[in-house]
Amino acid sequence: MMKHIFPTYAQYPMEIVSGHDWHLVDNQQKSYLDFTSGIGVCSFGYSNDKIEHSVLNQLGKIWHTSNLYPSQLQDDVANALCPEGMLAFFCNSGTEANEAAFKLARKATGKGKVLAFNNGFHGRTYGSMSLTGNPDIQAGFKPLVPEVQFADYNDPDALSAITDDLAAVILEVIQGEGGVVDGNGDWLKQVAAKCHEQGVLLIIDEVQTGIGRTGKKFAFQNFDLDPDIITCAKALGNGLPIGAMLGKKSLASAFGPGSHGTTFGGNKIALSSAKAVLEQLTPDFLKGVQKKSKAVFDALGKKVLPLSAVDSISGLGLMIGIHLNDSVKVADVISHLQQNGLLTLSAKHNTLRLLPPLVMSEADLLKGIDLITDTLANVDATVESSLI
Ligand SMILES: *Cc1c(COP(=O)(O)O)cnc(C)c1O
Numbered sequence: 001m002m003k004h005i006f007p008t009y010a011q012y013p014m015e016i017v018s019g020h021d022w023h024l025v026d027n028q029q030k031s032y033l034d035f036t037s038g039i040g041v042c043s044f045g046y047s048n049d050k051i052e053h054s055v056l057n058q059l060g061k062i063w064h065t066s067n068l069y070p071s072q073l074q075d076d077v078a079n080a081l082c083p084e085g086m087l088a089f090f091c092n093s094g095t096e097a098n099e100a101a102f103k104l105a106r107k108a109t110g111k112g113k114v115l116a117f118n119n120g121f122h123g124r125t126y127g128s129m130s131l132t133g134n135p136d137i138q139a140g141f142k143p144l145v146p147e148v149q150f151a152d153y154n155d156p157d158a159l160s161a162i163t164d165d166l167a168a169v170i171l172e173v174i175q176g177e178g179g180v181v182d183g184n185g186d187w188l189k190q191v192a193a194k195c196h197e198q199g200v201l202l203i204i205d206e207v208q209t210g211i212g213r214t215g216k217k218f219a220f221q222n223f224d225l226d227p228d229i230i231t232c233a234k235a236l237g238n239g240l241p242i243g244a245m246l247g248k249k250s251l252a253s254a255f256g257p258g259s260h261g262t263t264f265g266g267n268k269i270a271l272s273s274a275k276a277v278l279e280q281l282t283p284d285f286l287k288g289v290q291k292k293s294k295a296v297f298d299a300l301g302k303k304v305l306p307l308s309a310v311d312s313i314s315g316l317g318l319m320i321g322i323h324l325n326d327s328v329k330v331a332d333v334i335s336h337l338q339q340n341g342l343l344t345l346s347a348k349h350n351t352l353r354l355l356p357p358l359v360m361s362e363a364d365l366l367k368g369i370d371l372i373t374d375t376l377a378n379v380d381a382t383v384e385s386s387l388i
Helices: 049-059 072-081 094-109 126-130 156-161 185-198 249-255 268-280 283-304 330-339 362-387
Strands: 016-020 023-026 031-034 086-091 113-117 148-151 166-171 201-205 229-232 243-248 310-316 319-324 345-347 351-354
Touching: 031 362, 049 268, 072 086, 072 243, 072 268, 086 094, 086 249, 094 113, 094 126, 094 166, 094 201, 094 229, 094 243, 094 249, 113 156, 148 156, 156 185, 166 185, 185 201, 243 249, 283 310, 283 319, 283 362, 319 362, 330 345, 330 351, 330 362
Parallel strands: 113 148, 113 166, 166 201, 201 229
Antiparallel strands: 016 023, 023 031, 086 243, 229 243, 310 319, 319 351, 345 351
């Protein structure tokens, strides 16, 4: 369909042309229940009045001023976003947030080595791609940024790789692109403890798991961890491009004037959206996400897990992985679901990944789970009949 665009993405046949609440409409007027939120971006759905008002209000004032001038809006959003004792650096994406984290960690510690994990995903620019433990993503782009080491996620042996010659360890609390792999809580705590003991900075990549996705503001708060640096992006602007790197105040002197920068980062339009997102991310809202999550995981356990196409289910909050066995291809399941009016995502290892808008009603969440149940049950039946 697109003749003037690099063929970087394998695309579905339809274009999404409008949306409301948590429903999307394509160019053939077919509507879909959305279990994708873009890719974990539009957590407040497609018609959020508070975000719209905040952005429209800012559009009428000023769009861009450069970072040569202070911005009260940046300071307010940083205050709303940062855990106690942290400062923010705003950028435009997840990969940029991780680039900033990588640079800050090296500069602050004076050390070069970083430990990352197999199946982790941190982005596509050179630094963050070099931290991404997926050979398919790195293929053809070598040489990568040197001195990045990898260990197996959730592996107790990885602890021995955390030594005092590392600048940092970077990880996701739940690996998203890597297949919705749940971090083991005890292991995560041991990693954090070893980092602190060895003087190694702990960078937690919350680009996908942050901003309420797991029922907490940040996913690490489910496990009582104490990161030195946090990166976020995706859901922070509900669709406007914004990323942020948050770091402990003790790191401030390594990121002084001239050390790092960005023209668009901290842009007032993107920030006006993030402000309205964070204002709505209240403890009550997060409790609501936890309650809906419980209903969804109950339904998944009762209806989806018993199906012969399904090996296991993972995730937390409204970040969900349904691990399909080899008899079915996740791409086929996704296109069947599209025909049945439900948009879903995949992740590595034949995983059907669900990232519905956090504002979706419990009734529609359960409706989506029923569509998945029916679709996978049909796939099951086809698999069984083809065996006969
Ligand atoms: C999506 C993602 C990124 C990259 O974010 P971009 O905005 O696409 O650059 C980094 N880390 C994680 C965990 C992600 O899910």
